[in-house]
Amino acid sequence: MMIEVEIDQCVGGGQCVMAAPDVFDQDDDGLVVVLDENPGPDRADDVALAARLCPARAIRLAGT
Amino acid sequence: MSAVSDLPAFPMTRLTPFDPPPGYAAAREAGGLARVRLWDGRTAWLVTGYEQVRSLLGDPRISVDRRREGFPFPTPGREALERSGRTTFVGMDPPDHTRLRRVFTKYFAIRRIEALRPVVQDIVDDLITGILADGPPADFVTALAGEVPSRTICHVLGMPLADRAHFQALDHERNTLTTSPENVIRATNEMLAYADELIERKRREPADDLISELVADQLGGDTISREEMVAAVRLLITAGHETTTNMIGLGIATLLQHPDQLAELRAAPSLVPAAVEELLRYISIFHISPTRVVTEPIEIAGHRLEAGDGVIAAVAGANRDDAAFPDADAFDVHREARHHVAFGYGVHQCLGQPLARVELQTVVETLFRRVPSLRLAVDPAELQVKEYAFLSLAALPLTWDEPREGR
Ligand code: HEM
Ligand code: SF4
Numbered sequence: 001m002m003i004e005v006e007i008d009q010c011v012g013g014g015q016c017v018m019a020a021p022d023v024f025d026q027d028d029d030g031l032v033v034v035l036d037e038n039p040g041p042d043r044a045d046d047v048a049l050a051a052r053l054c055p056a057r058a059i060r061l062a063g064t
Numbered sequence: 065m066s067a068v069s070d071l072p073a074f075p076m077t078r079l080t081p082f083d084p085p086p087g088y089a090a091a092r093e094a095g096g097l098a099r100v101r102l103w104d105g106r107t108a109w110l111v112t113g114y115e116q117v118r119s120l121l122g123d124p125r126i127s128v129d130r131r132r133e134g135f136p137f138p139t140p141g142r143e144a145l146e147r148s149g150r151t152t153f154v155g156m157d158p159p160d161h162t163r164l165r166r167v168f169t170k171y172f173a174i175r176r177i178e179a180l181r182p183v184v185q186d187i188v189d190d191l192i193t194g195i196l197a198d199g200p201p202a203d204f205v206t207a208l209a210g211e212v213p214s215r216t217i218c219h220v221l222g223m224p225l226a227d228r229a230h231f232q233a234l235d236h237e238r239n240t241l242t243t244s245p246e247n248v249i250r251a252t253n254e255m256l257a258y259a260d261e262l263i264e265r266k267r268r269e270p271a272d273d274l275i276s277e278l279v280a281d282q283l284g285g286d287t288i289s290r291e292e293m294v295a296a297v298r299l300l301i302t303a304g305h306e307t308t309t310n311m312i313g314l315g316i317a318t319l320l321q322h323p324d325q326l327a328e329l330r331a332a333p334s335l336v337p338a339a340v341e342e343l344l345r346y347i348s349i350f351h352i353s354p355t356r357v358v359t360e361p362i363e364i365a366g367h368r369l370e371a372g373d374g375v376i377a378a379v380a381g382a383n384r385d386d387a388a389f390p391d392a393d394a395f396d397v398h399r400e401a402r403h404h405v406a407f408g409y410g411v412h413q414c415l416g417q418p419l420a421r422v423e424l425q426t427v428v429e430t431l432f433r434r435v436p437s438l439r440l441a442v443d444p445a446e447l448q449v450k451e452y453a454f455l456s457l458a459a460l461p462l463t464w465d466e467p468r469e470g471r
Contacts, residue, residue: 011162011411012169014418019402021174030169052403055413057122 001044002062005032009058016059019050032058068107074100074376075138075352081449082318083393084351088112088381095365100376104143108136108355108374109367112381114388114405116365121377121410125360127157128412135357136374142453144245145238148252152295154303154412161411164296167281167288168415171274177418180220184426187215192434201441201463208431209312209460212423213305220419221300222273223262231258235302239453252298259297263290274300304416306454307349311420312427313457315343317447318395319428320440320462325397326432333429339397340424345404346395348380349454354408379405380455437465 003023010031016024017032023043025033039047051059076085087110091098096113111117120126129135130146137143146155153164170176188208195207214228237243237251262275267283270276275297282288288296319326319339329335356375361368369375383404384392390399407414414420432438440447441463448458 011165011413012172013413013415014172014174015413017174018418026169026173026175028170029166030171030173031166049402055122055409056411 001039001041001047003034003037003039003047004060004062005034006058006060007031009056011056011058013055015053015055016050019053020046023047024050068101068105071099071101071107074102074108074110075451076100078449078451081447082314082347084112084348084378084380084384088378088384092381092385095367097365097367102136102374103139104137106134106136106374108376109369110381111375111377112385113365114382114385117377117379117382117405118409119364120356120362120375121354121405121408121412123362123410124158125358125362126356126375127359128155128161128354128356129157130155132357132359132372134372134374136355136376138352139242141240141243141245141248145243145248145252148245148249152292152299154299158411164288164292165411165415167278168296168300171277172415172418174418177422180216180419181422181426183219184212184216184422185430187212187219188426188430189434191215192431196435199466201461204316204460204462205309205313205457206459208427209309209316209457212312212427213308216419216423217301217304220273221262221275221297222266222271223275223301227258231255231301232305234258235305238302239306255298255302256294259301260294263293263297300416303414304419306456308420308423310349310454310456311344311347311424313460314347314349314449314455315340315424315428316431316462317440317444317457317460318343318347319432320438321444322395325395329397329428330432330436333433335397336425336429337421338401340421340428341401341404342395342397342399343424343428344406345383345389345401347455348383348404348406349456350378350406350408351380351451351455352376352378353453354379354412379408435464438462439464 012030023036023039025035027033051061072087076087078085091110091112096116097109097111099107100110153161191208191211195202218225234251234255266276266279354377358369358373386392407417441461450456
């Protein structure tokens with residue numbers, strides 16, 4: 001699974017950080033930072049939840 | 065198409081305090097949205113399907129700009145409020161929304177807000193200690209639900225605690241649907257004046273708080289004008305206030321009416337975060353909003369929305385959609401509710417939600433741990449859930465057993 005984020009679309013708020021704190025973080029401006037672009041299959045559920053919760057649809061997942 | 069006079073009138077009345085009006089289910093069954101009639105004779109789309117609410121609130125062909133023709137308002141007072149004074153990012157579309165919201169995202173980042181937990185814990189503990197010292201019964205709306213958000217926001221923004229009664233009263237006046245347009249505008253202008261003074265004070269005497277940091281980061285820069293800063297600070301003072309107050313009051317009331325689930329929470333505090341998400345979903349205080357206006361035609365669920373059509377994306381309806389939350393009318397702290405839309409959806413989704421969560425989680429965990437015998441002091445039927453800009457609870461009289469002498 002590969003994670004891509006569109007930082008231009010990010011509106012902060014940190015839904016992704018709440019869903020998968022080991023995969024997503026926020027930078028000094030409160031915008032998304034990906035800590036792990038290729039997390040293991042055991043993180044798939046939380047990462048999918050993060051992508052689903054993102055209100056700005058800024059998180060894209062590719063591959064499995 | 066049916067005549068406007070045949071359409072259901074909006075806002076609709078609830079039959080039971082904790083459940084959305086039956087018209088919400090009807091709109092959901094009609095494909096997730098249906099036309100309704102507003103007080104001024106205009107029509108709007110009431111959207112109550114979960115997927116339809118998410119899809120429309122995330123659609124760039126829709127605007128939050130209250131000055132646009134066709135924007136729906138539930139009452140004349142609300143129209144005055146939402147069109148009065150300076151708007152700030154909650155009423156602006158990209159790119160201005162993006163520019164201004166990004167000034168504030170850093171202050172509400174998860175890690176910063178998590179660091180406030182001890183502060184919120186102290187606030188909640190002090191209030192409960194005071195309530196217990198005064199003895200039963202007590203109105204928990206005034207004694208706790210109204211105090212936690214106002215004390216928290218005073219701390220975060222660096223406002224004197226003594227000022228809270230002033231902005232609480234102004235905020236309440238603005239949010240009451242029956243307030244006259246003139247009074248709404250006056251209250252808004254007073255709040256703007258207050259925000260302006262606060263910024264000025266922090267410029268002269270910076271301290272360790274959000275407004276001082278904002279002034280240091282941005283005042284005199286190119287990103288946000290002073291006027292825009294005043295309007296945004298006004299929003300920060302009020303946005304998290306009546307919302308969180310009502311969620312705390314209604315949340316406590318809901319839990320007390322589900323004693324088995326409350327007992328489980330007490331036994332397993334690790335359930336509290338999930339329970340708070342379920343409370344946010346089940347209660348959904350945003351019962352007649354967010355609202356929007358269409359800017360370009362949108363096809364959705366077999367309907368065609370035209371430019372200028374008003375949209376009422378009632379999250380209270382979406383959060384009761386069985387397609388997204390099986391058996392959605394049941395309150396169940398064990399369900400997966402995190403995808404609820406109680407904080408809205410799209411680029412305007414609540415900026416303060418991490419703070420609201422910390423406050424709600426702290427109250428729920430602490431209150432029922434410290435006061436296990438807490439119960440309603442009145443018949444549940446006497447609880448008055450008022451439908452104004454948000455759902456609100458007028459009073460929450462509770463009682464408890466006092467520790468026996470000598471313990
Ligand atoms: C349980 C309590 C709360 C609820 C249910 C709530 C709900 C909402 C909703 C539904 C919106 C979206 C409005 C729209 O789309 O038009 C919103 C926006 C907003 N909320 Fe909250 N809120 C709560 C607490 C707070 C707190 C504590 C703060 C911060 C102090 C806050 C600050 C904001 C701001 C600044 C916006 C505007 C965001 C934007 O337009 O980009 N809210 N809130
Ligand atoms: S959930 Fe989306 S909008 Fe929110 S911080 Fe993460 S990437 Fe940004």
